[in-house]
Amino acid sequence: MINVQSLSKKFGDIAAVSGISFEVKEGEVFGLLGENGAGKTTTLRMLATMLKPTSGTATMAGWDIVKEPEKVRSSIGILFGGETGLYDRLTCEENIAYFGELNDMSKTQIKERIKELAKVFNMEEYLKRRAGKLSKGMKQKVAFARAIVHDPKIMLLDEPTSGLDVSATRDVHEFIVTCKKQGKTVIFSSHSMSEVEKLCDRVAIIHKGRLVEVGTLDEIKSRHGKNDLENIFIELVGDRSESWQARMDCI
Amino acid sequence: MKAGRHVWIVFKKEVKDIVRDKKTLLTSIFVPMLLIPVLSMLVGGSIEKLNRDISENVTIALTKESDTDEISNIVENQIIRDYPNIKLIEVDDPIKAINESKVRLVLDFEKDYASKLKEGKPFVIKLIYDKSQTKSGGSLGILWDAIESFNERIVKERLNSLGISPEVLTPVVIEETNIADEEKTSASILAMSLPMMLVILIASGGVAAATDLVAGEKERNTFEPLLTTKPSRFSLLFGKYLAVTLFSFVSVVATMIGAAAGFMIDPSTMVMGVGTDITGFSIPPLAVFLAVIISITFGMTFSGLEIALSTYAKSFKEAQTYMSFLLIIVMIPAFSTMLMQPNDIPAYMFLVPVMNTLAAFKIVLGGSINYFYLLMALGSSLVYVGITLWLAATLFKKEKVLFRS
Numbered sequence: 001m002i003n004v005q006s007l008s009k010k011f012g013d014i015a016a017v018s019g020i021s022f023e024v025k026e027g028e029v030f031g032l033l034g035e036n037g038a039g040k041t042t043t044l045r046m047l048a049t050m051l052k053p054t055s056g057t058a059t060m061a062g063w064d065i066v067k068e069p070e071k072v073r074s075s076i077g078i079l080f081g082g083e084t085g086l087y088d089r090l091t092c093e094e095n096i097a098y099f100g101e102l103n104d105m106s107k108t109q110i111k112e113r114i115k116e117l118a119k120v121f122n123m124e125e126y127l128k129r130r131a132g133k134l135s136k137g138m139k140q141k142v143a144f145a146r147a148i149v150h151d152p153k154i155m156l157l158d159e160p161t162s163g164l165d166v167s168a169t170r171d172v173h174e175f176i177v178t179c180k181k182q183g184k185t186v187i188f189s190s191h192s193m194s195e196v197e198k199l200c201d202r203v204a205i206i207h208k209g210r211l212v213e214v215g216t217l218d219e220i221k222s223r224h225g226k227n228d229l230e231n232i233f234i235e236l237v238g239d240r241s242e243s244w245q246a247r248m249d250c251i
Numbered sequence: 252m253k254a255g256r257h258v259w260i261v262f263k264k265e266v267k268d269i270v271r272d273k274k275t276l277l278t279s280i281f282v283p284m285l286l287i288p289v290l291s292m293l294v295g296g297s298i299e300k301l302n303r304d305i306s307e308n309v310t311i312a313l314t315k316e317s318d319t320d321e322i323s324n325i326v327e328n329q330i331i332r333d334y335p336n337i338k339l340i341e342v343d344d345p346i347k348a349i350n351e352s353k354v355r356l357v358l359d360f361e362k363d364y365a366s367k368l369k370e371g372k373p374f375v376i377k378l379i380y381d382k383s384q385t386k387s388g389g390s391l392g393i394l395w396d397a398i399e400s401f402n403e404r405i406v407k408e409r410l411n412s413l414g415i416s417p418e419v420l421t422p423v424v425i426e427e428t429n430i431a432d433e434e435k436t437s438a439s440i441l442a443m444s445l446p447m448m449l450v451i452l453i454a455s456g457g458v459a460a461a462t463d464l465v466a467g468e469k470e471r472n473t474f475e476p477l478l479t480t481k482p483s484r485f486s487l488l489f490g491k492y493l494a495v496t497l498f499s500f501v502s503v504v505a506t507m508i509g510a511a512a513g514f515m516i517d518p519s520t521m522v523m524g525v526g527t528d529i530t531g532f533s534i535p536p537l538a539v540f541l542a543v544i545i546s547i548t549f550g551m552t553f554s555g556l557e558i559a560l561s562t563y564a565k566s567f568k569e570a571q572t573y574m575s576f577l578l579i580i581v582m583i584p585a586f587s588t589m590l591m592q593p594n595d596i597p598a599y600m601f602l603v604p605v606m607n608t609l610a611a612f613k614i615v616l617g618g619s620i621n622y623f624y625l626l627m628a629l630g631s632s633l634v635y636v637g638i639t640l641w642l643a644a645t646l647f648k649k650e651k652v653l654f655r656s
Contacts, residue, residue, distance in 0.1 A: 048479045051650050074481040083472040089271040090264070101260045102480040104253070146476070
C-alpha cells in the first residue's frame with residue numbers, strides 16, 4: 001500500500017531526512033518512532049505531498065508522490081499535531097462537507113457520509129453548531145470525521161496525541177483502531193513507546209533523518225535481545241541522559 | 252474543469268467564512284457606507300459655518316489716535332454705510348481686542364487725512380489685523396471692498412465736479428464667458444476627490460480578507476489539512492484570490508451606496524461645502540465600462556499583492572504590518588495627483604501602476620475622455636495583474652515560505 005524508496009529531504013544544507021526506505025502493507029498500522037527533530041514530520045509531509053522530496057520517492061496506494069500528487073492526496077486522510085485545525089466560523093457539518101467537496105464527493109454522498117460519521121463519533125447533537133464554540137474533545141471528533149470523510153485508503157497521523165489529556169488521547173487511540181477495522185492503512189508518528197506498543201503492527205525508528213530499525217515489535221525485540229522497547233530505543237539513538245547523569249553526580 | 256470546480260468550492264467557502272466574521276463586515280461594509288455622508292457632513296458643514304462666520308458680524312475699531320467723532324462719522328456713514336455686516340465698536344485697547352477676538356480689524360487714519368481729502372490727495376488708512384486668526388484674516392477682504400467702493404464714490408464725485416464723465420476711467424469693459432459648461436465644472440470637482448477615494452478603498456477593501464485567508468489560516472493550523480486535500484495549490488490559491496478580489500469591491504459598492512443615500516437625503520452637504528451642483532452630468536457608457544474593467548483589474552492587482560504578502564508573512568500580525576505599508580504605497584500617488592486636472596495628465600501616467608487607475612478615473616469623471624489612454628491604462632493594468640498573480644503563485648508554492656513559523 002505504501003512503498004517508500006530512499007526518500008530524502010534537505011532544507012538548505014541541513015538533511016532532515018536521508019534515504020529512508022520502508023514498506024507498509026494494506027491494513028497495517030505502522031509507527032514512526034523518533035525524538036523531536038528526528039525527521040518524522042518531514043517524512044509524513046512528503047508522503048502527504050506537502051513537501052517535495054529532494055531525492056527518492058514513494059508510492060501511496062499505487063500513486064507516485066512526485067508524479068501524481070493529486071491522486072495521492074485523494075487517497076489519504078491526515079491528522080496533524082494536537083491542533084484540530086477546524087474553521088471556527090463554519091459549523092461542524094460545513095467543516096466536514098468542505099473537505100468532502102474538495103475531494104470531489106457529490107452533495108448526496110457527503111450528506112450520507114456525514115450522517116454515518118456523526119453516528120460513529122457520536123456527534124449528532126452538535127453537528128450544526130459552529131466549530132469555534134465547541135469543547136476541545138468535540139472538535140477533535142469533528143477533525144476525525146473530516147479526515148476520513150472521503151474514505152481514504154491511507155491515514156497519516158503526525159503525533160496525533162501530543163498535548164492531549166488522557167481521555168482525548170484515548171479517543172485518538174480508538175480512532176486508530178477504528179481506521180484499522182475499516183481496513184485502512186495507517187502511519188502514525190509518535191515519541192511515546194507505550195502508544196506505539198499498544199497500537200502498531202510494525203515500527204520504524206528514525207534518528208537524525210535516518211532509519212535505524214524497522215520491523216514488527218517482536219522482530220525488533222528478538223534482534224536486540226531485549227524485551228523493553230524503551231531500552232532498545234535508547235540503545236539505537238544514544239543516551240543523552242548518561243552524560244547528563246554523570247554531571248549531576250559530580251554535583 | 253475539475254480545477255475550476257475546486258476554485259469555486261474554495262471561493263464559496265472563503266466568502267461564507269468572511270461574511271460570518273462580524274469584524275470584517277464592520278470594516279468592509281458599515282464603515283465605508285457611512286464614510287462619505289459623515290465626512291461630507293462634518294467637512295461640508297464646518298466649511299459652510301466658517302464662511303458664514305467670516306462674513307457675518309465683522310467688528311472693527313479705530314486706533315486711539317484715530318478715535319475722533321469725525322473719523323467715526325466717515326467710517327460709519329460713508330465707508331461701511333452699505334455694509335450692514337460690518338460694525339464699528341468702541342474698545343479701550345484695539346490691539347488687545349484683536350488678540351482677544353473682540354474685533355476683527357482695527358483702522359488707523361493718517362493724521363492730516365482731512366486736509367488731504369479736501370485737496371484731492373491720497374491719504375492712508377492702515378488696516379491692522381491678525382493673519383493667524385482665520386476670522387480676522389478672512390475679514391480683510393470684506394473691509395477692503397468697503398474702502399474700495401468708498402474710493403470709487405469719491406472719484407466719481409471729484410470727476411463730476413470737474414465736469415468729466417466717470418466713464419473715462421473705464422476704457423475697456425471686460426465680459427467673460429466660461430465655455431466649460433456646468434457639467435464640466437462640477438465633474439472636475441468629482442475628478443479631484445473621487446479617484447483618490449476609489450483607489451484607496453479598492454486597495455484597502457481586500458486587506459482584512461487577504462490577511463485572514465493565508466496568514467490567518469496558517470496561524471490557526473487549518474492550512475496544513477487544506478494542503479492535503481485533492482485540489483492543486485494553484486486552485487486553492489485562485490479561490491482565495493477571487494474571494495479577496497470580491498471583497499476589494501464590497502467596500503467600494505458600500506461606499507457608493509452610502510454616498511448615494513447621503514446625496515438623496517441632503518445634496519448640499521455631499522459636495523463638501525463647495526456648493527456646486529453635481530447632478531445631471533453624464534459619462535458615455537463605453538467609458539464607464541472601461542473604467543469599471545480598469546478598476547476590477549486594479550482590485551485584482553492588489554488582491555494578488557495582498558495574498559502574496561499574507562503568504563510571505565510569518566504570522567497574522569506580520570501580515571497586518573505589511574498591509575499597512577501597502578496602503579501607504581497607494582496613498583502617496585493618490586494624494587500627490589489629487590489636484591491634477593484631467594487635461595494635464597501626461598501620457599506615461601497611464602502606464603505606471605496605481606497612477607494608471609487614478610488617471611483613468613480622472614479623465615472619465617472629468618469628462619475629457621481619451622479612449623487610447625484608457626486602453627493604455629487597461630493594458631498596463633492587465634500586465635500588473637499577471638505579475639502580481641505570478642508572484643502570489645510563486646510564493647504559494649515555496650515550501651520555505653509556506654511552512655515557516
